[in-house]
Amino acid sequence: MARVDLTHHLYQFFPQLNGKTIEVPGSTIGDVIQGLETLAPGIGFYVCDERGRLRQHVNIYIGEERVSDRTTLTDLVAPQSRVLIVQALSGG
Amino acid sequence: MTHTVLLGTRKGTFFIEKIAGRWRPRLVGHAGVGVNFFDRDPTTGTYWAALGHGHWGAKLSRSTDGGVTWKDAPQIRYPEGSRHYMPPPPSETGPGEGAPTLKDATLLKLWVMAFGPAGQIFVGTIPGGLFVSRDGGENFELNRPLWNHESRGGDLFAGTGNGTTKWYGTPAAEGEFAPGIHSIAVDPKNPKRILVAISTAGVFESLDGGNSWRVRNKGLTMDYSPDPTAEWAGHDPHALVLCPAQPNHVWQQNHCGVFTSSDSAASWRKVSHPHQGVHFGFPVAVDDADGRTAWVVPGVADSHRTAINGALFVAHTKDGGESWEQLRQGLPQEHAYDVVYRHALAIQGDLLAFGSTTGNVYVSEDRGHRWQAVANNLPPVYSVRIR
Numbered sequence: 001m002a003r004v005d006l007t008h009h010l011y012q013f014f015p016q017l018n019g020k021t022i023e024v025p026g027s028t029i030g031d032v033i034q035g036l037e038t039l040a041p042g043i044g045f046y047v048c049d050e051r052g053r054l055r056q057h058v059n060i061y062i063g064e065e066r067v068s069d070r071t072t073l074t075d076l077v078a079p080q081s082r083v084l085i086v087q088a089l090s091g092g
Numbered sequence: 093m094t095h096t097v098l099l100g101t102r103k104g105t106f107f108i109e110k111i112a113g114r115w116r117p118r119l120v121g122h123a124g125v126g127v128n129f130f131d132r133d134p135t136t137g138t139y140w141a142a143l144g145h146g147h148w149g150a151k152l153s154r155s156t157d158g159g160v161t162w163k164d165a166p167q168i169r170y171p172e173g174s175r176h177y178m179p180p181p182p183s184e185t186g187p188g189e190g191a192p193t194l195k196d197a198t199l200l201k202l203w204v205m206a207f208g209p210a211g212q213i214f215v216g217t218i219p220g221g222l223f224v225s226r227d228g229g230e231n232f233e234l235n236r237p238l239w240n241h242e243s244r245g246g247d248l249f250a251g252t253g254n255g256t257t258k259w260y261g262t263p264a265a266e267g268e269f270a271p272g273i274h275s276i277a278v279d280p281k282n283p284k285r286i287l288v289a290i291s292t293a294g295v296f297e298s299l300d301g302g303n304s305w306r307v308r309n310k311g312l313t314m315d316y317s318p319d320p321t322a323e324w325a326g327h328d329p330h331a332l333v334l335c336p337a338q339p340n341h342v343w344q345q346n347h348c349g350v351f352t353s354s355d356s357a358a359s360w361r362k363v364s365h366p367h368q369g370v371h372f373g374f375p376v377a378v379d380d381a382d383g384r385t386a387w388v389v390p391g392v393a394d395s396h397r398t399a400i401n402g403a404l405f406v407a408h409t410k411d412g413g414e415s416w417e418q419l420r421q422g423l424p425q426e427h428a429y430d431v432v433y434r435h436a437l438a439i440q441g442d443l444l445a446f447g448s449t450t451g452n453v454y455v456s457e458d459r460g461h462r463w464q465a466v467a468n469n470l471p472p473v474y475s476v477r478i479r
Contacts, residue, residue, distance in 0.1 A: 009147070013164070042164050046148040049198040050169035056267070057147040087147040 001025055002032055002077045007086040014040040029060055030073035032083055047085060048073075057088045095478050097438075097445045097455065098139075100130035103471035105141050107159060108445070108453060115455055115466035120159040129204050129435055132479040135211045136228055140165070142202035142215070144266070150202045152215075154229065168215060168223050168232045170197040174239065175248040176219055177257035178270060192257050194248070197221070200265055204435060206276035209283045216273030218265045220244070222288060224302065235302050243293065243307065243324065258324040262291040274434055275332035279339040287332060287357060289344060294327035297357055311360030315348045330374045331434040334383075341383020341412075345376040345434070350388055352413050363413025369400045370407045370416045375437035377444065384412035387419075387439065387460055389432040389446055397431050404428040406446070406460050422463030423454060433474055440478035447473025 001023040011018040024035025037044040054070040061084040067075040097108035105121040126144040139155040152165040177192035201218040213225040222235040246253030261269030275289035284301040294309040314325035328347035335341040340356045349364035364371040369390045379385035388407050391397050403425040405418045430448035437446040444460050447453040451470035454463045
């Protein structure tokens with residue numbers, strides 16, 4: 001089970017996740033998003049577009065490494081991985 | 093009957109209500125979030141807000157308890173296989189760079205909503221999608237006849253179509269140069285007649301409930317085209333409205349002037365009066381009963397998007413644009429740089445309201461003759477409706 005942390009911003013839209021330890025099964029980032037969608041229906045469309053691609057201004061980290069496959073979300077997640085989903089900062 | 097002014101702003105959703113004789117704004121939802129459009133479905137009473145979250149994409153939000161609580165609605169998604177030809181950005185149209193590129197469609201922006209007399213909910217989007225719900229907003233479906241229109245390349249679900257598009261883009265696409273549907277008008281006397289206006293393609297009309305569409309650009313002029321009157325000159329209506337009681341009367345505030353039609357958009361007539369400041373702007377409102385009576389809020393020009401001479405006014409015609417009157421009473425007449433966006437002027441009976449990019453909201457209860465500022469320092473106002 002991967003442990004998932006979300007940017008504070010996302011908890012505003014999905015308060016049912018706030019204050020909870022989020023753990024989801026799966027071996028890829030795509031699996032993690034599916035697991036999150038089960039816990040909080042609708043969150044997948046916040047993180048990804050309707051083609052399943054990571055939104056342009058969203059980043060996902062596995063540990064301290066940013067995921068490399070933003071299109072099909074195949075980056076591998078280990079059972080003890082920490083996954084962090086945040087909005088990308090692009091200056092300003 | 094007491095009306096409420098509904099505001100969608102860059103930082104939230106507001107009501108403006110008349111309480112004890114005074115109009116007062118009230119934040120009712122989506123604090124900090126961009127609200128491109130906010131309206132009430134007259135059939136169900138549900139309030140709808142079209143949100144632009146920035147990082148998290150475009151989302152529909154709705155309230156069934158008068159704006160007390162809000163929830164995400166079933167979301168609009170472009171169906172699998174929907175593709176479109178992206179026009180080349182204007183800066184990249186040099187030799188060899190002008191070919192459109194085929195691209196998967198994903199939702200960039202929810203821009204406008206409209207409600208049909210049979211309970212339909214229409215949503216105009218970027219890139220150039222018309223979505224329709226016939227079940228109160230539980231499911232939205234892309235209107236494929238318009239999406240697959242030959243002017244856009246044909247049926248790109250099935251193949252590569254004719255390889256080109258006559259729909260150009262809008263900077264409102266937020267990051268991409270894609271076309272957008274910003275105006276949807278349903279004829280209350282004939283619900284199968286639907287008009288849409290597109291930046292940048294012009295006006296389309298359906299007479300069969302959306303099963304087929306024809307272009308309605310005859311009479312428009314596009315100052316920046318080698319052939320300004322061509323059907324596909326890149327016409328850029330900024331807003332389109334029709335008169336509910338006389339739906340053959342249609343108006344548009346266009347990038348290149350104010351245009352009106354008295355023959356159901358079959359032909360347009362330019363009724364700009366630049367010497368009176370009536371030319372460039374974004375919104376237009378038409379009277380509920382009289383199709384020759386309309387209001388616009390002019391700006392200087394596309395290259396100079398501010399109030400004219402620092403003084404804000406509403407221009408009003410009662411004769412189909414033959415003559416215009418400048419209505420200034422109660423509006424700031426110095427140091428005003430307000431611009432009024434395409435959805436930010438509304439009329440209901442004698443009540444008119446508009447909101448500006450500088451967060452000012454003005455209301456008139458006598459058809460525009462006297463105005464009062466009912467809010468200042470709000471976020472930039474994107475939409476104003478009166479319900």
